[in-house]
Amino acid sequence: MIRKILTLAALLVSAGIAGFSQEEGTSELIQPSEWWRVHPRPVYATLEHVGTYQEWFEVYRLAEGAYAIYEPNQFEEAISYLALGSERGVLIDAGTGIGDIRQVVEELTDLxxxxxxxxxxxxxxxxxxxxxEIAAPSNPAGLEVLARGRDNASLQGYITDDYLWKPLPEGFDGATWTIPPVQPTQLLDDGDIIDLGGRTLxxxxxxxxxxxxxxxxxRxxxxxxxxxxxxxGPLYAFGGDVTIDDYIASNKRLEGLLDQFDYVLAGHNDPWVESDVIRRVSEAFQAIANGTAEYSEDDGLRRYFFQGFDVLIRAEMVEEMSS
Ligand SMILES: [Zn+2]
Structure with missing residues (x-):
């Protein structure tokens, strides 16, 4: 359990405070009251907006055959993506489930x-x-969660007033909301190629x-x-499902691929970030380990501040990183 954080002043002025998923409830460090003051996030004014029937979603065309499907009204500010080839398309992540994301996809393509x-x-x-058809990572821990789905009680905390900027969509009933179990039709392993026709992932x-x-x-x-x-936003590098050594190693691996991509399309907040940020995430973890990065701390939870993102981590984990 994360304890309440009392020192908020620094956090309320920092950008990118949302985009956080967790199982154990929120702390003020992670979710300041009136988090929606981040809106409008500046990047959206530079992107091509695409109208949709449902107000719950905002859609932006990022590049040829690449759309962001954004849920700005709920604290997570989840972003799903539609990537289209000549033969078929994929929806990369499927959002909170609060709106009807399939309808949005069908407005955008006939594929x-x-x-x-x-x-x-x-x-x-x-x-x-x-x-x-659903493809998911083959790792058993993830598959187990998908097979369970989420019951109504476990989701109630994500639709409280302080999680919502604007009203829930008409027709959505929070009292009966669940995430049904899903059985992937395809399992994904490292190096697998998803061929969409003229576009591969x-x-x-x-x-x-x-x-x-x-x-x-x-590519x-x-x-x-x-x-x-x-x-x-505040990268979640403590507790829950996080393994910090793996996180750092994974980022190093992406850093090794920096000559292959120019933009990062992230799961929350802003859909279009220059790729150099991946190098800076590695530097950030190094600065945390070296003790040269600035942070706020309360009850052992630290929020380190960097340009364009933050890192949430526990003090004892930092000590382990340094040793
Ligand atoms: Zn997550």
Whole structure:
């Protein structure tokens, strides 16, 4: 359990405070009151907005055949992505499940679309059950979560007033909301290629944020989908499903691929971040280990501040990193 944090002043002025998934409830360090003051995030004014029927979603066209499907009204600010080839498309992550993401996809393309999940957290899998074909990382820990789904009680904390900027969509009933179990029709391993016709996505296993996490690399179009490995917000490097050594090693691996992609398409907050940020995440972990990075701390939980992202980590983990 994360204890309440009392020192908020620094956090309230820092950008990128949302985009956090957790099982054990929120602390003020992670979710300041009125988190929605981050809106409008500046990047969206530079992107091509695409209208949709449902107000719950905002859709942006990022590049040829690449769309961001954004849920700005709920604290996670989840972003799912539609990637289209000439033959078919994939929905990369499926959001919270609060709106009907399949309807959005069908507004954007007539091609057959299957789901590819980067990992098993609720705000990435919520709408997956609406699709017939679902690919997910083969790691058993993730599959177990998918097979269980999420019951109504476990989701109530994500639709409280302080989680919501604007009202829930009409027709959505929080009292009966669940995330149905999903059975993947395809299991993903490192190096697998997802061929969409004229566009391929390569699976890169990136454990750390969760054991089963994968990123997807589109070499032809020089894009990397990062799920929750990286997003421009407070990266979650403690507790829960996190293994810090794996996280750092996964980031090093992505850093080794920096000549292959120009933009990072992240699972929360902003969908279009220059790839150099991956190098800076490695530097950030190094600075944390060296004791040269700035942070706020309360009850052993630290939030380290960097340009464009933060890192949440516990003090004792930092000591282990340094030793
Ligand atoms: Zn996650």
């Amino acid at each position: 057959p679309v299957s789901v590819v999940l980067t990992h098993e957290h609720y705000d990435h899998i919520g709408g997956a059950y609406r699709f017939d 390569e699976v890169i296993e990136t454990p750390g944020h969760s054991p089963a996490h994968v990123c997807l690399l589109d 032809e179009n020089r894009l990397l989908w990062t799920g929750d490995h990286f997003f421009p």
